[in-house]
Structure formats: C-alpha cells, structure tokens
Amino acid sequence: MTDTFPRASRLAKGYDAEQVEAFLARARAAYEDGGRGGAMTSWHIRTVGFDLVRGGYDVEAVDAALDRIEDAFARREKHRGEERAGANGWQTQLRSQEQSLRAQLARNDGQRFPRGSGLELTYDIDQVDELCRRIEDAFASGRPLSPDAVRLAVFKSRRGARGYREASVDAFLDRVVELLVVAAV
Numbered sequence: 001m002t003d004t005f006p007r008a009s010r011l012a013k014g015y016d017a018e019q020v021e022a023f024l025a026r027a028r029a030a031y032e033d034g035g036r037g038g039a040m041t042s043w044h045i046r047t048v049g050f051d052l053v054r055g056g057y058d059v060e061a062v063d064a065a066l067d068r069i070e071d072a073f074a075r076r077e078k079h080r081g082e083e084r085a086g087a088n089g090w091q092t093q094l095r096s097q098e099q100s101l102r103a104q105l106a107r108n109d110g111q112r113f114p115r116g117s118g119l120e121l122t123y124d125i126d127q128v129d130e131l132c133r134r135i136e137d138a139f140a141s142g143r144p145l146s147p148d149a150v151r152l153a154v155f156k157s158r159r160g161a162r163g164y165r166e167a168s169v170d171a172f173l174d175r176v177v178e179l180l181v182v183a184a185v
Helices: 017-034 041-047 059-105 125-141 145-149 166-184
Strands: 013-015 052-054 121-123 157-159 163-165
Touching: 013 017, 013 059, 013 125, 013 145, 017 059, 041 125, 041 166, 052 163, 059 125, 059 145, 121 125, 121 145, 125 145, 125 163, 157 163, 163 166
Parallel strands: none
Antiparallel strands: 013 052, 121 157, 121 163
C-alpha cells in the first residue's frame, strides 16, 4: 500500500498513518453516501485528532487535505440548508449565528473567555483578544476573513489565571470557522 501523504522523518513526529487512513475512509464513505446517514459533517472533519508518532504522516499535508475535505462537506451542508430553508432562510440562519458570536466578541479585552486556574495550560489573553478583534472587524465591515486566519491561529501558552481556558477558546473558534467556511463556499 502506498502512503497517501508524505511522512515525517523517522525522528520527527507526524499523524498516525493508520488513524488518518481509517478516518479518510469513513469520510469518503460518508461523502459518497451524500450525508443521508448524517454520520459525518464538516464539524467532524474540523475537530478530528490523531495521535502523533515518529515517522507518521506529515502534519501540514494532512491538515491541508482536511481543510479541503471540510470545505467540501460545508458546501454540501450549505446546499442542503438552502434546499430546506431557501436561500433567504439560510442567510437568516447564518446572520443569527454571526450575531451569537458577535455577542462574545463584543466583550472587553481580558473578559471574553473564562480564565484558567492553578497550573492548567491556557492561551495568552492578548493574542486571543487580538484575533477576536480581527474577527469582530471582519464581521462589522463585511470584509471576508479567511477561515485559515482562524484555523491556523497559534497562541502562546500561559498558566492558570494568566490566560484564557483553552477549551473555551477552541470551542468558540470552531464556531467561527464553521460560519466562515459555510459563508465562503
């Protein structure tokens, strides 16, 4: 069997190839099924995780492929949403999602997400707030923001109350990416 993606060097870590291949097979089957079973959505693609192993698949190559697959699923979800609600109804749903996100974005810097506690790893508040301001500006101006601007964001680690809780930030950014992807397709 030939590898689907390039591999990391023997000393470097990459995604577990068997896990990636199994997930891609499930995604392919779900897509070919047309989503009738509802077993997989763009959210599943966006939030999948794989173990890191020495000599595994190159992380950047797999992530880039997952982004393309997510976009394909999002296009289908948009088409289905427009079929169910009509184009205007679908746009109304997207605006409603955007308003929900904007409420959190409108919070003051340093107060958008819960703070960590103890020694838990958290995200740098200033960096997260900067990204939130960029997202808020894009929504307010109507200028498109690339989903990759959010997908690929990396924040410095902090400890405890010096940062925002990672899970809260990640969940919010997933919702932003979902909206940006569906709006962009």
